[in-house]
Amino acid sequence: MDLSTASAVVTGGASGLGRATAAALIEAGAHVVVVDLPDAAGRSEAGSPGEGFPAGPRADAVAALGERATFLPGDVTDPQVLRRAAQQAQTKAPLRVAVSCAGIATPGKLLGREGPLPAEQFMKVLAVNTGGTVNLMTAAAGVMRQNEPCGGEGGDRGVLINTASVAAFDGQIGQISYAASKGAVASLTLPAARELSRDAIRVMTIAPGLFETPMMDGLPEAARESLRAKTLHPPRLGRPEDYARTVLQILENPMLNGETIRLDGAVRLDPK
Numbered sequence: 001m002d003l004s005t006a007s008a009v010v011t012g013g014a015s016g017l018g019r020a021t022a023a024a025l026i027e028a029g030a031h032v033v034v035v036d037l038p039d040a041a042g043r044s045e046a047g048s049p050g051e052g053f054p055a056g057p058r059a060d061a062v063a064a065l066g067e068r069a070t071f072l073p074g075d076v077t078d079p080q081v082l083r084r085a086a087q088q089a090q091t092k093a094p095l096r097v098a099v100s101c102a103g104i105a106t107p108g109k110l111l112g113r114e115g116p117l118p119a120e121q122f123m124k125v126l127a128v129n130t131g132g133t134v135n136l137m138t139a140a141a142g143v144m145r146q147n148e149p150c151g152g153e154g155g156d157r158g159v160l161i162n163t164a165s166v167a168a169f170d171g172q173i174g175q176i177s178y179a180a181s182k183g184a185v186a187s188l189t190l191p192a193a194r195e196l197s198r199d200a201i202r203v204m205t206i207a208p209g210l211f212e213t214p215m216m217d218g219l220p221e222a223a224r225e226s227l228r229a230k231t232l233h234p235p236r237l238g239r240p241e242d243y244a245r246t247v248l249q250i251l252e253n254p255m256l257n258g259e260t261i262r263l264d265g266a267v268r269l270d271p272k
Contacts, residue, residue: 001096001150001159001251004029007089008097011035011076011136014058016213017163018101019065020240021247025099026068028248031092033085034062035136036102038073068092076102076132082139094147098140099161099247100133103181105215107174122177129181130188133162137192137203145199156254157200161247162189164207166264173272182207186260193258202257204250209264211238231265238263 008025012018013034022032039056062071074081089095106125108117137160144158164186171179193203210227228237246263250256
């Protein structure tokens with residue numbers, strides 16, 4: 001896929017896996033609309049560097065990506081935000097790529113010290129991690145199906161890439177909500193790929209292991225070191241650039257479709 005004539009949408013793109021992905025797509029020539037939560041000031045205007053970018057760390061992080069980056073503040077649980085992102089990307093160049101990286105990992109046991117897992121907490125995690133993913137998929141696919149196939153007949157009109165987690169397969173105690181939400185993302189990959197094959201749109205999911213992300217940054221160093229030791233080879237935490245490289249590899253290989261790739265250095269999570 002020639003990204004120099006394409007646009008992309010990346011959710012959660014102001015930090016972590018999403019920002020590395022946006023940077024890699026821009027380096028490859030794409031225009032990228034980054035969707036992330038508004039900064040603390042709560043401003044909602046979107047723009048490009050020099051076009052009234054709202055002030056704040058998320059906006060600044062996107063502005064630093066360069067003139068082919070556009071920041072669209074918003075919540076992925078709102079379908080209108082993702083529809084607006086897809087339409088905005090299409091004004092730059094045909095929308096060919098949509099990558100869902102927005103997510104939360106609120107911990108909670110079924111029966112914790114403070115009582116049963118609150119239903120609203122469980123549903124919030126599913127709304128962001130699973131619902132936000134589906135919102136981007138529907139918005140992006142609706143635009144992509146209008147594209148001409150890349151390279152003519154038999155080429156892609158677009159590629160949807162979602163983010164699950166190894167917790168989808170070996171979730172730990174206290175990850176009920178997170179594991180359920182990421183398991184759902186992995187499970188919807190094949191039926192979505194089968195459905196969208198008629199429109200020449202591929203669907204893939206990446207399930208990262210233990211990565212250096214803002215979620216990981218909040219842990220004590222002793223906990224980080226313990227997690228780092230679990231990854232067999234390479235003996236380190238994954239880097240956001242490792243994830244971004246996998247996104248580009250998926251885009252380059254047309255036979256990757258309907259599958260979830262564990263990107264984890266052979267890690268298997270212990271029960272706790």
